Amino acid sequence: MPTLWNVDEMEIVGYGNVLSDDMLPSVVPPVFRLRSDVKRALLPPYFFNAGFLCNATEVSQSELQDLRDSNEITLFDDAFPASAGFELWIDQAFQRHYQPRDEANLALRRIAAEGIKNAEEALRLGNLAEAERLSGVAISADDTKLEPLAIRAAIRRIQGNAVGESLMAELAAPVLEERLFKLLVDDYRRTSGCKEPVEAVSSKVAHRPMHGVARLRSAA
Amino acid sequence: MGRHRWKANLDQLCRNLEEYGTTTSPAGPRPSTAGAVRLSDSLYLANSASDKNFSAICASGYLTSAALLGKSLSPDCPEVILETAGSVFFYVSPFRYPSTGCGLLFAHSLELHHDDDGVATPFDSGGLLKKLIRRNPAESPQEFLSRHELPIPEHRRYLRQSMDTLFHRPEDYVEGSHPRWPGPIGLDGGDQRRWTHEVRIPDRVLVRSSHLQAAFAPRARVVANPAVEGLFQWCATEGVDHISFDTPRGDDFEALRRECLAYIRRKLY
Numbered sequence: 001m002p003t004l005w006n007v008d009e010m011e012i013v014g015y016g017n018v019l020s021d022d023m024l025p026s027v028v029p030p031v032f033r034l035r036s037d038v039k040r041a042l043l044p045p046y047f048f049n050a051g052f053l054c055n056a057t058e059v060s061q062s063e064l065q066d067l068r069d070s071n072e073i074t075l076f077d078d079a080f081p082a083s084a085g086f087e088l089w090i091d092q093a094f095q096r097h098y099q100p101r102d103e104a105n106l107a108l109r110r111i112a113a114e115g116i117k118n119a120e121e122a123l124r125l126g127n128l129a130e131a132e133r134l135s136g137v138a139i140s141a142d143d144t145k146l147e148p149l150a151i152r153a154a155i156r157r158i159q160g161n162a163v164g165e166s167l168m169a170e171l172a173a174p175v176l177e178e179r180l181f182k183l184l185v186d187d188y189r190r191t192s193g194c195k196e197p198v199e200a201v202s203s204k205v206a207h208r209p210m211h212g213v214a215r216l217r218s219a220a
Numbered sequence: 221m222g223r224h225r226w227k228a229n230l231d232q233l234c235r236n237l238e239e240y241g242t243t244t245s246p247a248g249p250r251p252s253t254a255g256a257v258r259l260s261d262s263l264y265l266a267n268s269a270s271d272k273n274f275s276a277i278c279a280s281g282y283l284t285s286a287a288l289l290g291k292s293l294s295p296d297c298p299e300v301i302l303e304t305a306g307s308v309f310f311y312v313s314p315f316r317y318p319s320t321g322c323g324l325l326f327a328h329s330l331e332l333h334h335d336d337d338g339v340a341t342p343f344d345s346g347g348l349l350k351k352l353i354r355r356n357p358a359e360s361p362q363e364f365l366s367r368h369e370l371p372i373p374e375h376r377r378y379l380r381q382s383m384d385t386l387f388h389r390p391e392d393y394v395e396g397s398h399p400r401w402p403g404p405i406g407l408d409g410g411d412q413r414r415w416t417h418e419v420r421i422p423d424r425v426l427v428r429s430s431h432l433q434a435a436f437a438p439r440a441r442v443v444a445n446p447a448v449e450g451l452f453q454w455c456a457t458e459g460v461d462h463i464s465f466d467t468p469r470g471d472d473f474e475a476l477r478r479e480c481l482a483y484i485r486r487k488l489y
Contacts (some may be wrong), residue, residue: 016318016319016473017270017271017272017319017321018272018273020272023272023440023441023444027467029471029472029473043318043319044318044471044473045318045474045477047474063350065294067319069291069294070291071270071272071273072269072273072319073270073319135443135444139440139443143440143466143467149443163453163456163457164449164453166456167449167456170456171442171443
């Protein structure tokens, strides 16, 4: 029988992740504490059922601080009341939002749509760094969107990074067949402001001192 | 403390488990089953991290101990009390460290590479000071830990024996289903980490190596974070498995755990 806590009797003190600015916006799982005993905190993983929090891991105040110091959770400077059916998300300025799930989803979808539109424009103008950043915002806001993957793939093609391009196709594969994804990338490439291939700002795989070693499995 | 002592610990623990099996099972000790042999020999070493820590791991190319990172740890932190802050930690299981969203699996060959300086315990050492209850409170956590440190990769002998003796079926250890019998070690409380084998390797572990079995990260992180994308590109180039997944409602750990378990079932069952 899982342990249950009434969400309306708790408050939120942080979230169970640590994010950098290129991971925002992001929905995050709250770290709760009991209003009646603020020394008792509840960590993810957990699930919700009819306004109750189920199967959370209970930790002490000192453990919370250890986890924060280890960069495993983020704690807010203050606490605020929890509500059933609400979603916690962090925007690009690291500001927190806590609102009904439908409203949160709508806000995130808007950010994703705007990010895609602006990334497309940046790509059209040949500003690859900005197109890359904005496509990251869009996929962080809504990871079901395919356009950010196609924009990234087009950028990698422009940079001559075939591995990077095919990685994006691979990420899109569960929802869009390769041929259609390629058409989308072709379209972005055609409308981009870069007519010639350009070198990536920092290629992560250009220098591979360990190239091939992963294929050399130990005999044991 | 070294391999000689760790081997003696292993022999003693295996004897204790055999006796325990004799007394708890009317049929007496059972021979190793094929499932236990296969899983105990091949289970991967798992290390998971928060998104920001994982990005730093991908960027540096190393899993690095808290001590080597120069982290300031509080005096009552388990790693300080148990003097394990100089280690990189792995579970010999799917990812089981909560509040993490990304992770790496390493092949068991990593243990062979560190058979002189790596060590294992048949439980999560950090839990000794937090969630786990020792039945003999007179023994200090340090002494308890010392008695249960086992050589790698030989600790897998005890893992195989416990899969057969304590669990309904060997796969239950991987799935995270609690054992039928608590076993002779004398720990209660906590979660699955009470009986999950931990491997500690000193200082740091190279990520982009022949030992890397698979990398796991949410799709959005692979796209949006250059360091994570870089690791996934390397994996694609080198033929290393790389798994990306959706994280509905930000429930990263549950998605990570589910994907890892599915991967292990595909590869090892």
